[in-house]
Amino acid sequence: MSESTEQLAAATASEPLSPVEIPTLKSLFVELRFGETVLGNATAFLAANDQKSHCALITNRHVVTGRHQDTGECLHSRGGIPDNIVIHFHKQGSQLGEWLPIKLPLFRPNGSRSGSSIRAWEPPRT
Secondary structure, eight states: OOHHHHHHHHHHHHSOOOOOOGGGGTOEEEEEEETTEEEEEEEEEEEOSSTTSOOEEEOOHHHHHOBOTTTOOBOSTTOOOOOEEEEEEEOOGGGBTBEEEEEEESBOTTSSBOTTTOOOOOOOOO
């Protein structure tokens, strides 16, 4: 470690940590996979009408389809299309800064897209 790095580390260690702003915790890290192979990653967030309703995961369409928005071409260099998503939720309390990964299928066992939870908003074409 260089002298300036050591000085910075010492100064930082003596300062109290600033509180984490709530909006910082709203963004979720997601991994798109085919089986256990990670095809890519992105961010998402949850939205709900109120505290009693189910949440919807909001992300870009190409993230869950694995395809280019306009051309429909596969985005992965080897032709991988995601069949599951791992959502990394923020742990609460003293574990803040750690993640709780939850793996969810993008398709039903019969091959159709999983329920109404996978919907894509498409911007108007101009």
